Amino acid sequence: MEKLLQVNQLETQFTKDKEKLKILRGVSFHINKGEVLGLVGESGCGKSLTSLSIMKLFKGTSGEIAGGRIVFKGEDLTHRSEREMRKIRGKQMAMIFQEPMTSLNPVMKIGEQLLEPIRLHLDLNEKQAKEHVIYILKKVGIPRAEEIIYEFPHQLSGGMRQRIMIAMAMSCNPQLLIADEPTTALDVTIQAQILELMKQLQKEEGMSVLLITHDLGVVAEMCDRVAVMYAGRVVEEANVFDLFESPKHPYTKGLIGSVPKIGQRKDKLTSIKGNVPDPSNMPKGCKFAPRCNDAKAICFEEEPNATDLGNGRMCSCWMFEEGRENVYA
Amino acid sequence: MPETLLKINGLKKSFTLQGGMFAKKRSLKAVHEVSFSIDEGTTYSLVGESGCGKSTTGRLISRLLTPSHGEIWIDGEEVSQKKESQLKSIRKKVQMIFQDPYASLNPRMKVREIIAEPLVIHTKLSKLERNRLVNEILEVVGLTEHHADRYAHEFSGGQRQRIGIARALIMKPKLIIADEPVSALDVSIQSQILNLLKDLQTEFNLTYLFISHDLSVVEHISDSIGVMYLGTIVESGPKDVIFSNPQHPYTKALLSSVPVPDPRLRRERIVLQGDLPSPVNPPSGCRFHTRCPACMDICRTVEPEMKKVLADDHFAACHLVN
Structure with a gap:
């Protein structure tokens, strides 16, 4: 499979009161030609900022790319000037935003x-x-x-x-369409129309889609592969069937368990305790550790790296790091 | 036999729209015809898309609005036309939880003041006693008394919604009207709040009127459901029946529109054509006929009545139902 877009260890930061605040802390994923990649996560995890970084839409903010690489069709976009980006935006990659009223000129x-x-x-x-x-x-x-x-x-x-x-x-x-929560502001029956339309256009044109959403239902319906984000990093990447069948990362598990499913009788939903951490006050070690039921001592000390689990699956959790026998002894 | 706590009958509400000084006054029928009842200790949900009148119905029942027509019986008392001064007893029994936990808490008040405000209005308790009750209720909703002396902006969305729930609970109400209480929250937080609402219901024998557009949330929390479209309930019944055997074409379409979080279940959906018509100028006959995949001639002229379907308490307003 040919890779259309590759994002590698992307870091994006904002400057406030001379202090630099890293919101994206090494985001990595790729999109193949003609596939739909879902980028999921809760508010504040950096999924929208990832899309803005790819398009380099930082005008009027203090946002800047502080590290990593964005490679599109084999070309490095990381250090392109605004002028060069203008030739790419809208032509080779285009974007749809959440709120259709505010993104059109009235x-x-x-x-x-x-x-x-x-x-x-x-x-x-x-x-x-x-x-x-x-x-x-x-x-x-x-x-x-x-x-x-x-x-x-x-x-x-x-x-x-x-x-x-x-x-x-x-x-x-465009070869790449970035859709940032395209149906979140719409009613379900209208959402169904728009999803249907996007699916049909994607098939006809064979373009790649980066679909950003918090709705796991939309992910299951639309995507080929999924990247799950938490606190400015991709914590799990898998094809959509594997992800829903056997989620690996404790956060993904919690997320899937939190969603009430029609037809499934449950007295209690699984919930993830606590709240998303504040970017200016990130915990040490794995950022999910304070909310994780399986956290061990090392999780609070050091952040795990992405481990390749084969079959295109990646997961950043100490459970899967090599030498885990020592950790989970 | 559980007792009926809330019964509403033929509820209507229209608003007058003023276009300009010389424009003709038009009326918007937000609630066209709504009747249902809720048994004590159960949850009834109103579902529907934006503009269907579900929130207006909630506001009518809590008497934040006065209905144009119809009856509202709360705990054996008819309250639809009561004046503000006569409503105090009802305000104690009925409390609301709102959608946006950012907009529904006063940013200049401490959490303790927010939660204690109903006590100040409705009781003659001393400050000490009020503080004790506030501390108790904070514990109940999963916060601690250390949170009481902070301001709302210091809390996350989920915690704010807990504060909103604490404020609603402090008067020990019988009926809680929850208008989209989890729509503004992330899924992991949403499930915390849904679990909390369920626990509280068991603990205090609360009755909920739950207003939501999210069918999967509604299925999780309700005992009975009313599906609303353009100001009327088009189908109502026990949860199991509505989800397993929907009769009204709108309910069917709504159910099939919900994306299911399981990639193996990608299926053919009923995709409704067109948009929701304007309630200022609703379609003749059956209000759903402009989008209905099974529209017949009669639907364009005659408004269907609520008819009983096979199971008990299952009603649908459609000419196809016999």
Whole structure:
């Protein structure tokens, strides 16, 4: 399998009051061509920041990449300038955000907004560009596309707006689509429509998708492989079937157990005790140790490295580190 | 036979919309026709998508809003049109837990003051006694008395929701209306709060009206369920029946829309076409007919009534149900 995107030991930090705060602390994963990778985790674990780092969308913040590498189609993007990134954004990788209302310009007609990336990246004249917009809108299932291009975002429903966002992201045929919680703000019946649409487009175009979500149901439905994040690191990576069948990391286990499943009678849900740690006050050792039921002395001392469990599975837990016999004696 | 704690009958609420000085006044029927009852010590859930009127129903029952029409019986007392001054006894019996634990706690009050406020209003207890009760209730919801002298912003989302629950519990209410109490929380925290709500119900024999859009949460916590669409309950019944044998096409679609956290169960879904119609201008006949995959001619003109389905207490409002 060919790797489209490789993220290696990525570190992203913010500066506040001259103090540097590392939010991503060595994120590693890869996306193969034509696959959907789910990036899951709870709020504050750094999943959205990972996507912003890949796109290098740090404008107006103190965010910067402090270490690691981002390799896209064999090219190192880590130290690209803003100008070079502009050629890549929207054309080779595009992004959909959670809140479709705030990510569309409220005072610009739909058609104009859709024309922006097309004018920038595709060599089309005005007439062809407009035809392309209508073609794309029809593709994402917008009825009366010829009229919609003259309307404003507030005239559309949430589901329609998200379709517009998808249309915009797809308009220049990107190889990588980053979707950051694309259905979280939508109702379930509308979510079902949008997921269905994304699945169909992904198959037709054969593009790769990085799907960021906190909803394990959406992951199970959409993804080929999954990377689970906790406190600024990927703690487990596996294909979707393995992950749900036999989760390895205690955090993944807790996460899957926490979700109530329809049809499954349980008096009590498994829950993970405590709260997500504060990035400015991270515990020593494994960041999950204070909430982990299996934590041993070493877990509070040293952070475990990712261990290859074969079959493309990775897990960062002392349980699987070599020499664990000593630890778990 | 358990006693019925809450019974509501033909509840309606409309709001007047003003477009501008010369615009025609229009009315938005947020709650069109809602009737159900809850037995003491059980949980009834209202599920539906945004704008279906589930939160408005909750606010009507807690009398934060006054219904335009219909009856609300709480613990044998009819309260639908009572004035604010007559509502004190009801306020003690009915408490609410809100969705957003960030917005529902006063940032300028200490946790102790937040939780003790109902006591100040409804009782004549001394400060010492109030403090004792606050400490007790903090223990019950899984916090400690050391938390009492901090401000809300010092807590995480899950802990804040515990404070909200403590505030609701301090009056020893009979009915708790929980409006999306876990939707703003992460899954690992969500399960902590759901477990807590269940434990509290057993401990204090609480009755819950649980309002949620999340069917998997609803299945976990409820005894009975009412499915709402555009201001009306379209199907209601015991949890098991609703989930195993749904009758209304909307319930079926809703159930099949929920992504299941099991990759081996990827299945064909019923994907509803279109969006929720506006409650200002609801469709004629059956309100669901514009999106219904099984729409017939009669659905466009005649509004279906709640009809009994085979099992006890299972009702659905659909022309297909005989």
